[in-house]
Amino acid sequence: MSFVVGVTGGIGSGKTAVTDRFAAYGITVVDADLAARVVVEPGSPALEAVAAHFGADILQADGSLDRAALRGIVFADPAQRKWLEQLTHPLIGEEIRRQIAASESPYTLLSSPLLLESSSQRTLANLVVVVDVPEEVQLQRAMARDNNDEAQVRRIMAAQLAREERLALADIIVDNSGSLDELDDIVAELHKEFLQRAELAEH
Ligand code: ATP
The missing domain is CATH 3.40.50.300 (P-loop containing nucleotide triphosphate hydrolases)
Incomplete structure (x- = not known):
């Protein structure tokens, strides 16, 4: 490692x-914000779970996550924020670890x-x-x-x-x-x- x-x-x-x-x-720079985007890319299981939970309105016409809409919901409702974090945080952690493991710089x-x-x-x-x-x-x-x-x-x-x-x-x-x-x-x-x-x- x-x-x-x-x-x-x-x-x-x-x-x-x-x-x-x-x-x-x-x-190599591993960017946690970018990792957070990767885990909810179109086609990802996490994005499917988000759409199933919040409804398809949370998606934009091209199928990607409507971040502004999601922010609006979770910042107004701590329980929803917690739900989202419990889904995404472990996945973001995995993605960060994967990118660190792939790094070849000193x-x-x-x-x-x-x-x-x-x-x-x-x-x-x-x-x-x-x-x-x-x-x-x-x-x-x-x-x-x-x-x-x-x-x-x-x-x-x-x-x-x-x-x-x-x-x-x-x-x-x-x-x-x-x-x-x-x-x-x-x-x-x-x-x-x-x-x-x-x-x-x-x-
Ligand atoms: P965020 O968390 O908001 O993404 P950040 O911590 O990554 O911010 P930067 O985007 O690197 O911050 O810097 C903020 C702004 O300040 C940028 O426009 C950047 O070009 C400018 N800036 C950064 N360091 C200096 C500096 N030493 N002198 C002048 N401008 C600077």
């Missing part, structure tokens, strides 16, 4: 900016906004990297990227782990409040460190 570095951080903190830089060194990144909230994901990581910026920066960058209004970004931030809680659970904190050039240097150093740690873990 590959040495796994978990990467997490709040909305707009720069997880993608960080993982893109590791990917440029040839490191170590593997697991990028997940819910790394610290999900014990099954957390236990897959040998090390936890938290990408951190002050909340004001997080807000500005998330708003600029997605054209989201401030209230929407603040709602998402409020639903995520608080900054201090996240930092307390980090093995390594990447301060992404500087420029992208500075981030290049931080990742270059960390890549060297992770290569060494992965090598040590093999012996």
Whole structure:
């Protein structure tokens, strides 16, 4: 099993900016959000179960999941949310493990906004990297990227782990409040460190 570095951080903190830089060194990035999409692809047993439970209205004309409709239902109804999570979380965990097992790079990144909230994901990581910026920066960058209004970004931030809680659970904190050039240097150093740690873990 590959040495796994978990990467997490709040909305707009720069997880993608960080993982893109590791990917440029040839490191496999397993993305928990993408894994969550794979398990409900058209034709999957999980999507059939979702359609049977919520009705065919939850599907779009092309047979794919209407994520906005599903979000609307489960965020309004905790029991439905629980039903959905009990179906999908084990499958997402399996998909993540499958992708990690298939990775051929010297170590593997697991990028997940819910790394610290999900014990099954957390236990897959040998090390936890938290990408951190002050909340004001997080807000500005998330708003600029997605054209989201401030209230929407603040709602998402409020639903995520608080900054201090996240930092307390980090093995390594990447301060992404500087420029992208500075981030290049931080990742270059960390890549060297992770290569060494992965090598040590093999012996
Ligand atoms: P989400 O969880 O919302 O997907 P994320 O943590 O993956 O977010 P990114 O998409 O990497 O965050 O970064 C958010 C925005 O901020 C992007 O538009 C990105 O280009 C920009 N950004 C990231 N890091 C920096 C930086 N150091 N300087 C300037 N802009 C940055």
